[in-house]
Amino acid sequence: MSKRLLGLILVLPALATITLLFIVPLGASVVGAFEVEGRYGLGNFDKAFALYSQDILFTVVIVSLSTAIIGLVAIAIGGYLTLGENPHAVAVLRWLYRWPLFIPFIVVGQVLRTFLAKNGMMNNTLVSLGILTPLETTSFLDWRGIVIAFVWKQAPFVALLVSGAMASLDRGTIEAARNLGASRLRILIEIVVPQVATTLIVGLVLSFVTMMSVLSVPLMINAQSPTMITADIAFRLNAYRDYGVANALGLISLLITASIAWIYLRHNVRSRA
């Protein structure tokens, strides 16, 4: 009993910080979402859906697509690090994949804005390899640019978590399956991935919510329509000081992320049961 009390006392300062500096302002913005000229109503949501329903859909598609690609890349990298049989290739991959890990989003935006532009290094390399002619080059600074930026930045993070979990797996089952003649792909899909599913999902949930809140990448890579909800919120505030619609858009993206967090919670409860 006293242990419980002690635990609560130890957690309390951190929880209080989150409550005062995040949940209270969050509550204010939720209330603000329903406030139309001093009265309560759904006017802000009508306006938000009328103006930005395309952007809301765009955000969900972009973030889901990025999450799916991040998951596949992370499994591929973690899988090769765990099951790869060429020690040199494993060492090179281990050294290589982590470079974007801690690069700030705003820097990722700047780095990829120069790389993916019409005269960026990507197009220049394709031209010099003879794959494209200079006239065929196009800028990738649209939805593709956002997906590339998200995957570039977040896949190493999930791969780091996943490969850590894979490294601490029991090698016995893997070796046994290998000796029975199972291919490495089959071992990866049927033995390794199910055992690291919790870590993988944690990484993907963290990435999903991170991508939902990033403002700098959509602003720097693709600020024209259709764009992401975060860019719309910034625009509503900067151009019109329109807190109502900005808060309504914020609440919509909260509901999207909440559904993802709910999936995580359910998975967590189930795996503990």
Add this chain to the structure above:
Amino acid sequence: MTSLATTTPATGRRLPRIDLWWLPRGLVLGLLAFIIFGPLTNLVLWTVAERWYFPHALPLEYGFSYWQRVFSPRGNAMESLANSVFVATLTVIAALALAVPAGYALARLKLPLRSLILIAFLIPQAFPNLPVYVNIARLFYGLGLNGTIPGVVLVHVTHGLVYAVWIATAAFSAVDRELEEAARSIGASALRAFRDVTLPLAAPGLMASAIFVFLESLDEFTGSFFVGAPDVNLLPLLLYTAGAGGNYQIASITALLLLVPSIAFMLVVERFLKADVLSRVGH
């Protein structure tokens, strides 16, 4: 037969055979290297490009005049850099002071609604920060915290707590409980066992969480913009305004300044974050 050729790498190397996989393997790794280093090289080129426009593949003129402009007494990069490092340091101190007790409690003590508490720390990451920061800015304005360093630090602490608490929790749960119990059984007080046994063993993980928080604070843009600007200049704000103004050289130089600490941490992260800690994140 197959089991002979494909046992462990160590025994496989003793049988010399031609490995036909080197070509696709090399191609994939080469492509990956291009995907990762291509953009970074492009950025570095921009920092020393005096003149560069379409359709030229490389800058027409190289030079350091933009570096001089950034670091000149008139430029505000030095002030931004100093501010960013100062804010990040204060953020780490405050975040760890909150996260170490919380992480210990979440890892070791029976807590009601533990999953829910862990999720609570995720909230700042789960909501688009913009409307929240606007409301914080209103709140801070009333308290006189707007446009001050403490105000920016408070915003960054809230933002970084998820890393601090989740990694600290994982670090403490990776410490063998029996070591702590052994210390208690030979008469150490709970506080002493924590200070002399648990804390040193969890130190690498806590160090990792400190560096995470430091980098998150360096990176943070939205909150700094609403609470700090224009009185507190930070590097991400400088990068954004330079980039929005079309000045790719200044933006790239600022980006490079933010890159260096990030890459340095990436190169040493496994010294701090061992697999046993990593596999416990979020559990």
